[in-house]
Amino acid sequence: MGFLERIFREPRWGVHPDDRKRPAADAPLRKLPPPARVYMPLQQHVGGAARPIVLAGQKVLKGQLIAEASGNISAPIHAPVSGIVAAIGDVTAPHASGLPFAAITLASDFEERWVEGEEISDPFSLAPEEVARRTAAAGIVGLGGATFPAAAKFALGRRLKVDTLIVNGGECEPYLSADDRIMRDRPDEVVDGVRIVMHAIGARQALVGIEDNKPEAIAAMRVAAAAFPEVNIRPVPARYPMGSDRQLIITLTGREVPADARAAEVGVLVHNVSTCAAVHRAVRFGRPLVERIVTVNGGAVTRPGNVFAPIGTLVQELLDFCGLDEAPARIVMGGPMMGTPLAHGQVPLVKGASGILAFDAREAHVPPAGPCIRCGNCTRACPMGLQPLELGARVRAGDLDGAAKLHLGDCMSCGCCAYVCPSHIPLVQYFNHAKGELWAKERAKLRTEATKRLAAARLERVEREAREKAEAAARRKAERAAAKARTAAEAQAGAESGAAPPAQSQHEGETA
Ligand code: SF4
Ligand code: SF4
Numbered sequence: 001m002g003f004l005e006r007i008f009r010e011p012r013w014g015v016h017p018d019d020r021k022r023p024a025a026d027a028p029l030r031k032l033p034p035p036a037r038v039y040m041p042l043q044q045h046v047g048g049a050a051r052p053i054v055l056a057g058q059k060v061l062k063g064q065l066i067a068e069a070s071g072n073i074s075a076p077i078h079a080p081v082s083g084i085v086a087a088i089g090d091v092t093a094p095h096a097s098g099l100p101f102a103a104i105t106l107a108s109d110f111e112e113r114w115v116e117g118e119e120i121s122d123p124f125s126l127a128p129e130e131v132a133r134r135t136a137a138a139g140i141v142g143l144g145g146a147t148f149p150a151a152a153k154f155a156l157g158r159r160l161k162v163d164t165l166i167v168n169g170g171e172c173e174p175y176l177s178a179d180d181r182i183m184r185d186r187p188d189e190v191v192d193g194v195r196i197v198m199h200a201i202g203a204r205q206a207l208v209g210i211e212d213n214k215p216e217a218i219a220a221m222r223v224a225a226a227a228f229p230e231v232n233i234r235p236v237p238a239r240y241p242m243g244s245d246r247q248l249i250i251t252l253t254g255r256e257v258p259a260d261a262r263a264a265e266v267g268v269l270v271h272n273v274s275t276c277a278a279v280h281r282a283v284r285f286g287r288p289l290v291e292r293i294v295t296v297n298g299g300a301v302t303r304p305g306n307v308f309a310p311i312g313t314l315v316q317e318l319l320d321f322c323g324l325d326e327a328p329a330r331i332v333m334g335g336p337m338m339g340t341p342l343a344h345g346q347v348p349l350v351k352g353a354s355g356i357l358a359f360d361a362r363e364a365h366v367p368p369a370g371p372c373i374r375c376g377n378c379t380r381a382c383p384m385g386l387q388p389l390e391l392g393a394r395v396r397a398g399d400l401d402g403a404a405k406l407h408l409g410d411c412m413s414c415g416c417c418a419y420v421c422p423s424h425i426p427l428v429q430y431f432n433h434a435k436g437e438l439w440a441k442e443r444a445k446l447r448t449e450a451t452k453r454l455a456a457a458r459l460e461r462v463e464r465e466a467r468e469k470a471e472a473a474a475r476r477k478a479e480r481a482a483a484k485a486r487t488a489a490e491a492q493a494g495a496e497s498g499a500a501p502p503a504q505s506q507h508e509g510e511t512a
Contacts, residue, residue, distance in 0.1 A: 038348070145354060330359045
């Protein structure tokens with residue numbers, strides 16, 4: 001790319017951190033042997049938690065359904081190893097809180113016996129609804145970290161008639177290279193998955209956005225897509241957060257997604273490259289989502305790289321597999337900008353986790369925060385066009401409603417503002433805290449309104465029942481009175497008509 005072209009193409013938002021992807025990105029993919037135990041959380045996706053359908057002590061095959069989806073926005077869970085159900089109960093969540101959450105624990109028999117999958121040679125002969133059904137049954141969710149059930153997105157795409165599938169190969173967070181690796185090692189699977197997703201949603205074209213710091217992935221994907229003109233491989237400038245849906249959409253299509261709208265409303269749908277590869281395996285081979293590629297990286301790791309591992313593997317086992325030079329000063333699940341800090345490594349790998357980072361003391365060091373010098377760096381860096389310094393000031397002053405008026409709700413917690421802040425103000429922490437408070441307030445408001453609605457409905461029901469009861473009683477009373485009046489009238493009529501004949505007959509008798 002020429003100098004001028006670069007200047008015009010270079011986005012004006014975001015930041016350009018040292019990507020630290022190599023040497024991990026260049027190391028050959030390794031496969032983790034089946035662990036002795038895996039822990040499958042029932043909530044690994046956006047939506048309702050899955051419902052267990054197995055019992056402790058039951059034997060299972062690899063890929064067997066062990067928990068079913070609980071509604072349209074949910075995803076089933078399958079066994080990542082063959083073996084036995086060891087327990088159903090709480091394990092530590094992959095979250096900074098370290099709180100427990102429900103999971104199914106499986107003890108491996110190390111035999112890797114797969115459940116039989118339904119294979120199909122021509123997925124394009126299937127109805128789009130059948131492609132969606134197979135994708136949903138395989139428990140596929142957004143593997144870039146969003147974890148939204150993929151098939152639910154297909155339905156949205158068909159309903160809103162999207163014309164373009166955007167395939168996210170951006171992987172803009174530093175240290176991560178799981179998507180890079182799948183595009184280099186399995187480009188045919190990715191491209192086939194892209195075409196299957198296009199078929200499922202009815203898109204005319206696919207634009208695969210890959211950051212230009214991944215030349216090997218771009219080359220491999222171009223070869224794999226050469227025979228399919230509807231699949232376009234598009235290098236995009238390496239800039240964080242290029243991998244966010246809105247940024248990738250506007251970069252590739254020029255279409256802007258309004259803050260309160262969904263991508264499908266501007267005619268596009270976004271799926272990650274790893275999600276597309278998972279759709280390929282699910283639809284063509286009936287293989288559910290039980291394994292994934294995860295980057296293990298960071299200054300404390302001896303052999304950083306990408307590992308093909310069963311979902312549910314303990315983070316500590318992944319770190320031990322790659323080796324540790326020292327005890328990590330901080331462990332993060334996901335990327336360093338938007339990932340989840342972990343209290344320890346005794347938590348399971350989940351479907352949406354593309355990286356496990358073990359930082360050394362230097363990487364984990366956070367300088368103390370100073371006062372805001374109003375340099376404006378944060379405002380220039382914000383990809384959502386927000387004013388982080390003003391937002392930060394409102395949140396610090398406890399004026400959450402003021403922050404909401406400045407569109408705090410549009411903040412995607414990308415961390416660009418904090419990254420460029422010379423005073424090291426933990427802006428994202430402020431914003432996440434404030435969003436949590438506002439969300440809790442909104443939920444409390446909704447709960448209060450729901451309670452009020454219920455109370456009003458109850459009062460109305462009680463009044464209606466009392467009214468109906470009174471009306472029924474009045475009706476019965478009126479009916480009784482009417483019946484009484486009728487009886488009296490009949491009796492009267494009977495008496496009148498009954499008294500005359502005897503008198504007449506008597507008279508007649510007398511006459512006779
Ligand atoms: S970057 Fe930091 S110091 Fe500069 S204006 Fe924003 S909050 Fe203030
Ligand atoms: S974290 Fe929020 S406010 Fe800060 S740059 Fe990202 S979107 Fe903007």
